[in-house]
Amino acid sequence: MLKILSGDQVKELDSAHIQKEGISSHELMERAALSFIRWWESMVFSKALPVFVFCGAGNNGGDGFAIARLLFKGGWNVQVFRCFEEGNTLSPDAQKNLDWIPEGVPNHPWNEFDLSNEGVLIDAFLGVGLKGPIRNSAFPIIECINSFPGIKISIDLPSGLLADSPSNGPVVEADFTVTFAFPKLALLFPENAPFTGKIVLAEIGINEPIYEVFPSPYFFIQEKDILPRHRVFGQFSHKGDFGKIALLAGSKGKMGAAILSSKAALRTGSGLVTAFVPESERGIIQSAVPEVMCEFEESPDWNRFDALGVGPGLGLDKKDLLQKTLKGFTKPMILDADAITLLASNREMISLIPKNSILTPHLGELERLIGKSSDHLDRLNRVKEFCLQWQLNVLIKGAYSVISLTDGRQLFNSSGTPYMATAGAGDVLTGILTSYLGQGYSPENALICGVYHHGKAGELAGNQYRRSTIASDILEKIGETYLLLNVL
Ligand SMILES: NC(=O)C1=CN([C@@H]2O[C@H](COP(=O)(O)OP(=O)(O)OC[C@H]3O[C@@H](n4cnc5c(N)ncnc54)[C@H](O)[C@@H]3O)[C@@H](O)[C@H]2O)[C@@H](O)CC1
Numbered sequence: 001m002l003k004i005l006s007g008d009q010v011k012e013l014d015s016a017h018i019q020k021e022g023i024s025s026h027e028l029m030e031r032a033a034l035s036f037i038r039w040w041e042s043m044v045f046s047k048a049l050p051v052f053v054f055c056g057a058g059n060n061g062g063d064g065f066a067i068a069r070l071l072f073k074g075g076w077n078v079q080v081f082r083c084f085e086e087g088n089t090l091s092p093d094a095q096k097n098l099d100w101i102p103e104g105v106p107n108h109p110w111n112e113f114d115l116s117n118e119g120v121l122i123d124a125f126l127g128v129g130l131k132g133p134i135r136n137s138a139f140p141i142i143e144c145i146n147s148f149p150g151i152k153i154s155i156d157l158p159s160g161l162l163a164d165s166p167s168n169g170p171v172v173e174a175d176f177t178v179t180f181a182f183p184k185l186a187l188l189f190p191e192n193a194p195f196t197g198k199i200v201l202a203e204i205g206i207n208e209p210i211y212e213v214f215p216s217p218y219f220f221i222q223e224k225d226i227l228p229r230h231r232v233f234g235q236f237s238h239k240g241d242f243g244k245i246a247l248l249a250g251s252k253g254k255m256g257a258a259i260l261s262s263k264a265a266l267r268t269g270s271g272l273v274t275a276f277v278p279e280s281e282r283g284i285i286q287s288a289v290p291e292v293m294c295e296f297e298e299s300p301d302w303n304r305f306d307a308l309g310v311g312p313g314l315g316l317d318k319k320d321l322l323q324k325t326l327k328g329f330t331k332p333m334i335l336d337a338d339a340i341t342l343l344a345s346n347r348e349m350i351s352l353i354p355k356n357s358i359l360t361p362h363l364g365e366l367e368r369l370i371g372k373s374s375d376h377l378d379r380l381n382r383v384k385e386f387c388l389q390w391q392l393n394v395l396i397k398g399a400y401s402v403i404s405l406t407d408g409r410q411l412f413n414s415s416g417t418p419y420m421a422t423a424g425a426g427d428v429l430t431g432i433l434t435s436y437l438g439q440g441y442s443p444e445n446a447l448i449c450g451v452y453h454h455g456k457a458g459e460l461a462g463n464q465y466r467r468s469t470i471a472s473d474i475l476e477k478i479g480e481t482y483l484l485l486n487v488l
């Protein structure tokens with residue numbers, strides 16, 4: 001997993017890199033610019049479009065100058081716009097790259113930019129070096145960039161956005177943010193989505209051991225992290241090895257939730273799935289999912305199951321049943337939907353949850369559980385406290401869902417699409433997570449694999465159905481995610 005460092009640590013990363021690999025900060029900047037160019041070429045922008053590069057006085061501006069040079073060499077019609085006063089001192093690497101701008105690239109002060117221009121604007125004004133509240137002198141520059149009607153691409157961060165804390169001042173509203181080495185924390189906050197546009201990760205070849213010395217609780221999950229976390233089953237495995245799981249879900253009028261979670265558990269390889277549903281409703285699930293078994297007792301011997309998922313469509317009148325279940329199951333379990341709402345209003349039950357269990361609230365359920373947050377950073381901190389206090393794992397669902405673990409680490413998922421914001425998508429996830437726990441995955445690996453596959457299945461469904469995507473489509477795409485990730 002990619003460690004997400006703070007803006008302040010980026011500078012230290014530079015020197016760690018220089019010390020360990022003997023690569024200068026200037027070479028690192030060149031790598032960043034080349035990595036940007038690789039992405040740019042993959043976008044096949046029309047060569048008829050002029051490119052305007054707005055450059056600041058720091059290394060973000062340095063990236064901009066280097067990009068302008070490389071684009072010019074590649075045959076693009078490029079112009080540079082300087083976002084600093086005449087006579088200002090530039091960072092050494094920015095100065096070097098400014099000096100290297102070829103003769104044929106026009107170079108103007110930013111206020112000479114003609115807003116009626118058409119083309120692409122590259123925002124290399126401010127990056128992770130922005131400190132504190134933005135100076136007044138920067139306001140008109142950001143306003144000018146935002147008034148440009150063409151495509152806007154921010155380098156590393158949209159200018160004005162603080163790397164890892166909430167921003168109050170004006171911020172560039174980019175269509176794309178090409179960020180180097182790892183996504184900066186603030187890019188993953190939902191409140192910053194209007195500024196970041198689509199986030200593109202551009203690798204600059206920093207080796208993983210170099211990251212090791214930097215402490216950070218934040219990580220970014222990538223596709224390559226998934227396969228090694230899956231369990232491998234042999235030729236002689238039988239259905240008992242794939243887990244015997246139970247789902248306590250569904251109620252009158254909400255049997256769909258039980259169906260979706262049971263099917264998802266089966267689709268992710270559960271050997272045996274038993275749904276605990278009200279007896280009066282059994283016909284619905286048994287005809288919809290013939291592979292699932294049904295039981296109706298209110299407090300069975302839960303411990304005969306390898307894993308237990310509780311909550312989808314359960315109903316809010318099941319407090320006693322939830323309490324008995326929490327007392328009756330001793331292994332980590334999944335708690336979702338109505339189970340979380342019941343816990344939020346009966347907080348004395350939180351201590352009954354088996355340690356290392358997983359709670360999967362959406363933002364509304366989370367708020368009921370931990371109170372209102374002022375912003376995403378505050379939310380992350382509150383959830384971390386909750387996880388540490390109760391030794392529970394919490395998944396904050398949404399874009400870049402966050403897996404918050406019992407040891408304080410917080411992992412951002414990278415798969416998914418807004419088309420997944422549809423009824424029942426969470427029920428599918430509960431089935432997947434319960435399935436992986438039943439197959440012997442640790443809660444951490446169940447979360448990483450489950451959340452990633454769920455997001456990937458949503459992307460595949462979204463690519464096909466766009467806004468008409470429903471939870472059953474996500475479910476039906478789970479199989480394709482196994483092929484895509486090469487999971488046996
Ligand atoms: N260290 C690394 O690993 C790499 C860093 N690179 C680039 O370097 C950038 C960081 O460069 P720097 O540390 O030089 O910083 P930046 O270039 O991001 O910012 C420094 C500039 O911001 C101005 N500034 C600071 N606070 C301000 C405020 N409150 N209001 C208005 N202006 C303010 C400063 O006067 C200075 O001109 C990254 O974002 C990235 O683009 C890349 O070259 C790739 C490698």
Ligand SMILES: [K+]
Pocket residue numbers: 060123124125126127154155156157158159
């Ligand atoms: K920028």
